[in-house]
Amino acid sequence: MAGVSGAGKDIFAGADSGEAAFYHLQRNNPLGTTLLLQAALQRLERYPAAFGGISVSLLCSDIRERLRMLEASETVTEIVSARILPG
Secondary structure, three states: OOOOOHHHHHHHHHHHHHHHHHHHHHOOOHHHHHHHHHHHHHHHOOOOOEEOOEEHHHHHHHHHHHHHHHHOOOOHHHOOOOOOOEO
């Protein structure tokens, strides 16, 4: 994230935490996945629906859905990475 500062850096850190969570999920670490997704959501929820070219609302919605799936103990193959799309 060289050259990115302030809110831009924070939003990319939130998105990155969300993606790192899926590494933990692939390693069969649902607790680590849950903690990283919760941390990502905390960082991202304070931004408008679209920020820095990213659809923050879609990303947050996807993260909430993944957390719901984890709480329901759905299998790893049913849980896919959150979408990071232009906003």
